[in-house]
Amino acid sequence: MFQNLSPAAVDSILSVAEAFRADGRTHKLDLGVGVYRDAAGNTPVMAAVREAEQQLAAHQPSKSYVGLAGNLRFNRCVEQLVLGQEADASAWVTIQTPGASGALRLVADLIAASRRHAKVWISDPSYVNHAPIMQAAGLAVERYPYLDVATGTLRREAFLEAVAGLGQDDVLLLHGCCHNPSGLDLTLADWQAIATMAQAQGFLPFVDMAYQGFGDGLEQDAAGLRVLAAACPEMLLVYSCSKHFGLYRERTGAAMVKSAQPALVRGKLFELARRSYTMPPDHGAEIVAMIMASDDLRANWQAELEAMRLRMLASRDKLATALAQRGLAADYLRQHKGMFSMLPLSDAAIARLRDEFAIYLVAGGRINLAGLDESRIDELADAVAQVSQV
Numbered sequence: 001m002f003q004n005l006s007p008a009a010v011d012s013i014l015s016v017a018e019a020f021r022a023d024g025r026t027h028k029l030d031l032g033v034g035v036y037r038d039a040a041g042n043t044p045v046m047a048a049v050r051e052a053e054q055q056l057a058a059h060q061p062s063k064s065y066v067g068l069a070g071n072l073r074f075n076r077c078v079e080q081l082v083l084g085q086e087a088d089a090s091a092w093v094t095i096q097t098p099g100a101s102g103a104l105r106l107v108a109d110l111i112a113a114s115r116r117h118a119k120v121w122i123s124d125p126s127y128v129n130h131a132p133i134m135q136a137a138g139l140a141v142e143r144y145p146y147l148d149v150a151t152g153t154l155r156r157e158a159f160l161e162a163v164a165g166l167g168q169d170d171v172l173l174l175h176g177c178c179h180n181p182s183g184l185d186l187t188l189a190d191w192q193a194i195a196t197m198a199q200a201q202g203f204l205p206f207v208d209m210a211y212q213g214f215g216d217g218l219e220q221d222a223a224g225l226r227v228l229a230a231a232c233p234e235m236l237l238v239y240s241c242s243k244h245f246g247l248y249r250e251r252t253g254a255a256m257v258k259s260a261q262p263a264l265v266r267g268k269l270f271e272l273a274r275r276s277y278t279m280p281p282d283h284g285a286e287i288v289a290m291i292m293a294s295d296d297l298r299a300n301w302q303a304e305l306e307a308m309r310l311r312m313l314a315s316r317d318k319l320a321t322a323l324a325q326r327g328l329a330a331d332y333l334r335q336h337k338g339m340f341s342m343l344p345l346s347d348a349a350i351a352r353l354r355d356e357f358a359i360y361l362v363a364g365g366r367i368n369l370a371g372l373d374e375s376r377i378d379e380l381a382d383a384v385a386q387v388s389q390v
């Protein structure tokens, strides 16, 4: 049966995690997979999550099935988080999914079911799983210019020129905030320009929001996508609670679709979900719903999230200073948002960091600043300076 299988593609993030686990060196440093780590190197369960879990364990009345849309209270929370507390979400269909990866696949299947020849445009570079998920649904993928690796800045002119060329068969996939892998975000003026072009040209905006609250704050991070949501009659959105609720393994995400045919869209999403995973896991979604429904838990969660955000900002600043002290210009680290930035390193330099210094980065030079403790910043800067010498 399986003799004709081709070897599996290597995932550049998960393979780094695996190689790191297998490395026996005690001083190894993991800047690969996107998880937040505290000063002790642990990825803690957030205090509000812990408290909600205890309440849930004590009081959950049943483990019976939820419906195809998942946890409805969670879906409403996601709408309020992403669109704003007072926003009118009546034009949106929201369904809970197994993580944002599940949402990406569901939405890709929805696009393919509606317009098989649609082309999905992703940033160059983009999250490593964007293209494979879109292609697995049978969609064509193209890349638009985004990051100038040498300067860490947006290739604005080329980017806007590419968007200006999109039409009704095109889907423009954008990162809501804290761009993965570069940390380079669009300005509000960029979002406004995209909204104007989407209205005039008819392409479909699609936003992946996985790091709300890790950039400038919960509300500020959603400001750009809210410009699109207000202006565009149709839009796609996928949402993750892995990072800002620390619910990674609970696979807690959502797919949102704004359209003039909500009943048709809802029915098709249900059909697609039924055919693959049927219903999403409820645990993480119920935790989020409980936190958002309690003033105390919500305040506690927001305070912890803000502390995480400030710690990442401090790491950015300290690494930029440490690199500058070693003659490497890295002010872009201070301009970027969230967990990730890319160091402009060659493949050979990244391999040397791994082999000689036990420092693990994702191919392309992505580092997870949320995995970097202050006590190791000088060590990282020294190693980067050494491998950067030609």
Ligand code: LMR
Pocket: 013, 032, 033, 034, 035, 127, 129, 180
């Ligand atoms: C990452 O980019 O490291 C995370 O989003 C983990 C993943 O699923 O790829």
